[in-house]
Amino acid sequence: MANYLKWIEIYHLIMISAWVVTLINRKKGDGIIRYFLVFLSVSLVFEMFVSYYFARVYKDNRLVLVFYATMCAAYYLYVLNEHFRTKPWATYFHVISGIWLILATFFLVGDIAKNTFDPLWYNLGMGLASILILKYFYDVVYVDEYRNVFREPKMYFFLGILIFFTSSFPLLIKIKFLSTYSQQIGSTFFGLMRAFGNIFLALGYLGAAICNRKI
Amino acid sequence: MQQEDLTQIILVSFMMPVLLSALLIWFFISFQRRKYRYESEKKDAMLREQALVIQRQEAVQAERNRIAGEMHDELGSGLTLIKYLSDSIGARVTDSALQEDVGKIAGYSSGLVRNMSEIIWAMNSRFDNLEGLISYVRRFVSEYLDDRGIEHRFVCPEVPKDVTLTVEKRRNVFLVIKETIHNAVKYSGAEAFRVKVSFGDSLDFLIEELGGRGFDPADFKDKGNGLYNMQKRMELVGGSIRYERRPEAMCTHISLPLEKQPTGTLKTP
Numbered sequence: 001m002a003n004y005l006k007w008i009e010i011y012h013l014i015m016i017s018a019w020v021v022t023l024i025n026r027k028k029g030d031g032i033i034r035y036f037l038v039f040l041s042v043s044l045v046f047e048m049f050v051s052y053y054f055a056r057v058y059k060d061n062r063l064v065l066v067f068y069a070t071m072c073a074a075y076y077l078y079v080l081n082e083h084f085r086t087k088p089w090a091t092y093f094h095v096i097s098g099i100w101l102i103l104a105t106f107f108l109v110g111d112i113a114k115n116t117f118d119p120l121w122y123n124l125g126m127g128l129a130s131i132l133i134l135k136y137f138y139d140v141v142y143v144d145e146y147r148n149v150f151r152e153p154k155m156y157f158f159l160g161i162l163i164f165f166t167s168s169f170p171l172l173i174k175i176k177f178l179s180t181y182s183q184q185i186g187s188t189f190f191g192l193m194r195a196f197g198n199i200f201l202a203l204g205y206l207g208a209a210i211c212n213r214k215i
Numbered sequence: 216m217q218q219e220d221l222t223q224i225i226l227v228s229f230m231m232p233v234l235l236s237a238l239l240i241w242f243f244i245s246f247q248r249r250k251y252r253y254e255s256e257k258k259d260a261m262l263r264e265q266a267l268v269i270q271r272q273e274a275v276q277a278e279r280n281r282i283a284g285e286m287h288d289e290l291g292s293g294l295t296l297i298k299y300l301s302d303s304i305g306a307r308v309t310d311s312a313l314q315e316d317v318g319k320i321a322g323y324s325s326g327l328v329r330n331m332s333e334i335i336w337a338m339n340s341r342f343d344n345l346e347g348l349i350s351y352v353r354r355f356v357s358e359y360l361d362d363r364g365i366e367h368r369f370v371c372p373e374v375p376k377d378v379t380l381t382v383e384k385r386r387n388v389f390l391v392i393k394e395t396i397h398n399a400v401k402y403s404g405a406e407a408f409r410v411k412v413s414f415g416d417s418l419d420f421l422i423e424e425l426g427g428r429g430f431d432p433a434d435f436k437d438k439g440n441g442l443y444n445m446q447k448r449m450e451l452v453g454g455s456i457r458y459e460r461r462p463e464a465m466c467t468h469i470s471l472p473l474e475k476q477p478t479g480t481l482k483t484p
Contacts, residue, residue: 134238141245146253159239167230177355193228 005022007052009195014202015044021209033084033153041073043068062117073125076119077101080132081173083154087196095134100125133158150205153208161206167197232324276340279382283338290331298324337386345378348385349412352392352420356410359393363400366407378473387448388418388471391456394445395422395467403465417454418471423464430465432458443477 012078019040026037046068046159067092077097084090111118140149149155236324301321307316336342336351353369399405399422402453413419424430432442449456454471 049435137238137242141242141249146249148250163235166235169227169231 004052011198011202012048014199014206015040015047018202018209019044020207021206022212025209025212035210036208043072063112063115066111066117066119066122067108069122070108070125073122073129074101074198076129077199079157081130083136084132096128102130118158130162130165133162140173151211153212156204156207156211160201164197164201167193246269279338279340283335286331287335291328294324294331296327298328300312337382342378343383344383345380346374348380349374350391353391356396357405359396360408365400365405368409371412372410374412384452384471387452388454391445391448391469392420394441397429398441399424403427412471417473420469422467425464
């Protein structure tokens with residue numbers, strides 16, 4: 001139990017809050033971000049139980065994490081697809097996302113079989129998501145009709161993702177180097193960056209959860 | 216090589232948050248500008264719309280005044296002429312049947328002149344206020360009851376200035392008062408009337424019938440549309456009408472809500 005409590009981090013608690021808020025808001029009507037409650041539920045199960053279980057029993061949870069991270073990237077792309085579905089270029093985006101999902105799944109299965117870890121496809125998916133999030137911000141300022149985006153769940157959701165990805169991106173590229181050759185620096189530096197990114201991501205979820213209801 | 220990698224990572228790790236911060240700063244500044252522009256445009260559009268509404272209201276008022284003026288000048292003088300000519304013919308003819316018919320023409324003409332006067336009063340924007348309504352009601356009560364030799368008293372405190380009343384409200388309230396007095400005279404045999412006016416959150420008329428049987432609306436509930444129409448008229452303007460039997464008099468309360476303006480003056484909603 002004590003071990004498990006040590007496993008729990010601040011961002012886990014924020015994610016639980018986001019889940020509770022989404023659950024409460026769910027009673028007031030369907031949310032603007034679709035399947036958000038399902039996504040948060042799955043995320044919590046992975047973050048708090050599956051990941052812990054693998055770390056404890058198999059002493060390595062990287063594959064679980066990369067599977068979970070790829071799933072998250074897929075969900076982010078799904079939300080972005082929903083958001084941009086009326087744009088003329090939406091079809092291209094659907095196709096690119098579809099191709100990415102197929103290849104990411106294919107290589108993920110390969111990674112699991114070989115018991116290796118390569119964040120390339122995750123990075124590509126997140127890179128694609130980040131570009132579209134930047135497009136979202138651009139549209140808010142220059143293209144779309146004015147609206148108060150600070151009451152929009154997607155704003156917090158996308159902002160959280162962007163902060164998370166920019167903070168973890170350099171580490172994800174060189175994650176093997178950090179974890180293999182410089183464990184000490186890696187653990188402190190990586191740990192700090194990861195915690196920073198995760199807290200902002202969870203805060204993004206919480207912001208989205210608070211705003212995520214149709215009024 | 217390893218050292219170079221590490222330096223690269225640390226460099227990129229610091230560069231990314233810097234770039235992200237720059238991006239977020241750009242976003243917030245641009246968004247605030249957009250918001251400011253939007254609000255200014257919205258305010259301008261609202262002002263333009265208000266100006267348009269005022270312009271339209273002024274045009275409608277001008278048209279109402281024009282029609283009222285022309286009705287007064289053209290139709291009013293024509294009808295008055297018919298009345299005088301009828302009276303003149305009636306005085307000269309000896310045939311009693313013809314005299315009766317001519318008398319009817321004179322009577323109808325007088326009725327038309329009175330009704331037209333009411334329409335002109337309702338249409339004229341000069342009277343779109345509380346003072347206009349009160350003075351018209353006072354005049355009507357006085358003329359109507361004087362003609363029938365019934366005693367009356369009109370009690371009214373000083374009328375607040377600058378309280379606007381729409382045509383609809385003025386006309387409906389006036390017609391309800393007119394109908395109330397007419398019913399009371401016709402059916403209750405009232406010997407005297409007291410009309411009290413008061414202002415608060417609403418404009419209230421209290422019409423007291425003194426003497427006689429007292430007009431009881433319950434007796435007329437299923438007869439004709441008069442009472443129903445009065446109720447509807449008051450509902451239409453957001454007001455109410457109710458009857459109260461007191462030992463000394465039958466009372467009719469007519470109430471029209473007034474809205475307080477920030478300056479302390481009153482305005483209808």
